[in-house]
Amino acid sequence: MKASELDKIFDDNQEDILEHFDTSKIKMINEEPKRVNIDFPSWMVQSLDKEAKHVGVSRQAVIKMWLAEKLQSLNTTAAAI
Secondary structure, eight states: OOHHHHHHHHHHTOSOGGGGSOOTTOOOTTOSOOOOOOOOOHHHHHHHHHHHHHHTSOHHHHHHHHHHHHHHHHHHHHHHO
16 A cells, blocks of 8 residues: 555545554554552552552552653653753
8 A cells, every 4th residue: 555545545434554564563762661669658648549449559650640740740841841
């Protein structure tokens, strides 16, 4: 299939263009997990555990979610400057 044909399919929303690609070996850049160790004061761990229980996820998920939100906010702010 020519690129122009694929562009037309995409532009016209005729079908899912991913069907035309081999996605079995796709790797996200910088998405592989990297283990880090961090020490928190006990009051912070208790607060994290309380929030994790409240939203029904693990402590690690809460930390990842909050860090991701903060980093995205910083990136958005930096891009606007």
